[in-house]
Amino acid sequence: MRRYYFPIFHNGETQADEVGELFGSAELAVQYGACVARDIASDPEYDPGAGTVVIVLDDSGAEIERQRPQLMRIDSRTRRKPSGGLGRVSRTLNGMRG
Secondary structure, eight states, X not given: OEEEBOOEEETTEEEOOSSOEEESSHHHHHHHHXXXXXXXXXXXXXXXXXXXXXXXXXXXXXXXXXXXXXXXXOOTTTTXXXXXOOHHHHHHHHHHXX
16 A cells, blocks of 8 residues: 545645555555546535645655546436545635635
């Protein structure tokens, strides 16, 4: 298991990820980074013009991937919403709003 970090660039500022997450592979870390980006995009206050990027770094600080939040369409027939579960990310972005 390796530790990966997910700093977020938003409105010209970088919010560091001091804690990171443990994953068995870089591929799993990239998938998690995509999940973080989807969670950000699902926030009703998300501004697509803010230049938000989720950066995936390995434990040596090497950049592996960049994920941009993509607005998701909700199926009007099922009213399904993107799943949450990344409260740490929402709290981070709330702290960056000014």
